[in-house]
Amino acid sequence: MFLIGTIVDVVAILLGTAIGYFLPRIPDRMRETVTVGVALCVIAIGLSMALSDMNDIVLIIFSVVMGAVTGELLKIEARFERLAHRLEERFRRLYRGPIAQGFISATLLFCVGSMSIVGAVQDGLQGDHKTLFAKSVLDGFSAVVLTSTLGPGVGLAAIPVLVYQGLIALISNLFGSFLDTPLVIEPITAAGGLLIVAIGIQLAGLRRISVPNLLPAIVIAPMVKVVIHAISHM
Template sequence: MFLLGTIVDVLAILIGTAIGYFLPRIPDRMRETVTVGVALCVIAIGLNMALSDMNDIVLIIFSVVLGAVAGELLQIEKRFEHLAHQLELRFRRIYKGPVAQGFISATLLFCVGSMSIVGAVQDGLQGDHKTLFAKSVLDGFSSVVLTSTLGPGVGLAAILVLVYQGLIALISHAFGSFLDTPLIIEPITAAGGLLIVAIGLQLAGLRRISVANLLPAIVIAPVVKVVIHSISQI
């Protein structure tokens, strides 16, 4: 079953959210310290990913800049926030606290990382679930911590994780191994790492960054690298 890895990941997020929601009330000072600790870990993960492809640093810079322009023109952040607030209104009867922030932060954290893409590709191509099983452990623990600080909106991110990873797995299953190459994975990993660093900075409360408006960089980076590679082969 080539969607098993994604299904397990979604269940891990939902279970982690439930655990985080029903944990005893965490004192504000402890919650702030834990949030900063999680933010530092997120930044470390992002830096590790971003620095993994230093040979393409100029390409990554170009892709991030072009992605930011495209994201601003498309108003991705604004549309994303609108979706999040619509979900918040629908869940108002169940939960009175903020939902949007948890949903946005968790969705970006769970979907931007290379494990999400690489794992889904492996899931679709070979029925290999190991990467997504490992990701599900990380996402489950992250869900517990994020929910305890940002609320149950974190659990709603499972919907987009299911759609996002599921689509990648389905496309990989249908069209073969095109996605599972260094030309695709390396620039996605590096560009995605920078976005994860931005998420960490936001979680730490250091700066408000429109991370969603940077998302086109993840698509632009591998496209540019493939084009450059194709031209160099002529």
């Protein structure tokens, strides 16, 4: 079954959220230190991804700029926040604390990355679950730490992860190996890495960045590269 990897990832996120929620109260000073530590790790992961495709640096810059313009015009962040706050109201009876921040931060962290796309493509094409199983371990541990600092809203990120990775796996299963090529994976990895760096900067409290409004860059980057490749081979 080609959705096994995604299902395991979703279970890992929910399990990590439960563990993080029921952990003993963490002192505020320790929580701040842990959060900064996690932020540094997120930044390191993002940088390693962003620097993996330096041959396309001009393309990535163009994609991020155009992605930012597109995201601002579409008001993606505002839509994201409305959804998050709607979920927050729905779960108000179960939990009185903030839910939106945990949901938004966790969704971006779990979905924006090459492992999500590559793993889902492998899942759909070959029934190979290893990449998503490895991602499940990382997401589970991240969910524990994020929940202890941002609350149980982190667990709600399992919903977009299921939809996002599940759709990629389904499309790959139906339409072949188009997504599983360097032309698509490399620019997505680099652009996604920059967005993960932005998430880390936010987690560290250094600066607020409208990361959702940068999301179109992940779509624009591979599209531009495919068009350039097609033109150069005409």
